[in-house]
Amino acid sequence: MEKTLDFPDLLRLIDERSTAFRAAVASAPSLDVQVPTCPEWTLLDLVHHLGEGRHAWAATVAAGPTATAKSAAEDAPAAPREREALLAWLAESTRELVDALREAGPDRGCWTWWGASQSPKTCGAVARHQLQQIAVHTYDAQVTVGAPQPLPAEVALDGVEEFLSTCVATTSAWPHKPTAFDFHATEGRSWRLTVDAAGARVTPAAETPDEPGVSVHGTANELVLFVYDRIPADTLRLDGDATLFDLLREWEPEE
Incomplete structure (x- = not known):
């Protein structure tokens, strides 16, 4: 990380x-x-x-x-x-x-x-x-x-990983087909959220060469505001199946 x-x-x-x-x-x-x-x-x-x-x-x-x-x-x-x-x-x-x-x-x-x-x-x-x-x-x-x-650069660059590792990562099983979400900041950092039967976990995107189900590209500030639902998806560049984000937002892992 x-x-x-x-x-x-x-x-x-x-x-x-x-x-x-x-x-x-x-x-x-x-x-x-x-x-x-x-x-x-x-x-x-x-x-x-x-x-x-x-x-x-x-x-x-x-x-x-x-x-x-x-x-x-x-x-x-x-x-x-x-x-x-x-x-x-x-x-x-x-x-x-x-x-x-x-x-x-x-x-x-x-x-x-x-x-x-x-x-x-x-x-x-x-x-x-x-x-x-x-x-x-x-x-x-x-x-x-x-x-x-915009959020200060040092805040935003830490914010994507912090959100994913704190608010999304879990050991509860993902109830859908296993997939991955990639987040690419124009400042040069990237993160992957993998979801499967083992739950959800965050790694640097470069460590996992397999293609994600969907990837989103923007500044770190835009990515943070996107994951916190402050700006819509159409303000960023999305590649792949954008409906996966709907599944992710609807997911309620068991405690």
């Missing part, structure tokens, strides 16, 4: 993307505007989701490796509606998360929801996934205010 971002870089980028998220929120004419990429949410809903989630994950990390479920941040302050106070609350949620991760270090165990994936149950893996969550939601906020920006 490709070398992932170092832990200090993950913490730096979590803070950087969180700052960009707050800047988008600060520029919005209203917090009640609908988020185009999350149409069931207003911008205020998105802010609450991001802040409450980071408070909760900070509590989970701080609870240590013996925690059996994601800790509820019961002592976290309620999210305010007034803009200046809301932005301060958001900044505090980021500080809590980064401080908890820094205190724990990358190798300490941590409860995670991702079960039998290829991502470890460590604070380093939590930081890696949190960065992608914050980065994609920052894009959501920027789209909402009409100023979308």
Whole structure:
């Protein structure tokens, strides 16, 4: 697998993307505007989701490796509606998360929801996934205010493999004909998701010379936004059977 971002870089980028998220929120004419990429949410809903989630994950990390479920941040302050106070609350949620991760270090165990994936149950893996969550939601906020920006290159290049190894990889059997999905970034990296009776697993595409069932080509930013359903397939180049992506999205592996 490709070398992932170092832990200090993950913490730096979590803070950087969180700052960009707050800047988008600060520029919005209203917090009640609908988020185009999350149409069931207003911008205020998105802010609450991001802040409450980071408070909760900070509590989970701080609870240590013996925690059996994601800790509820019961002592976290309620999210305010007034803009200046809301932005301060958001900044505090980021500080809590980064401080908890820094205190724990990358190798300490941590409860995670991702079960039998290829991502470890460590604070380093939590930081890696949190960065992608914050980065994609920052894009959501920027789209909402009409100023979308691509994910930073170092974030996007780590994001494809992180999504596949955390959110898709599993030991549950693929219920269809075995196949493979290739993801090719124009920056020069490629990943293969193989699905069969043994489940789903990610490898560098170059290690598996067999033809995939479908391959998708784009910038790393476009690939991340595609796998998170932020942009449609027709904005990228697809070769092969594009309907396989429908099967992949509909698949609900057993826990």
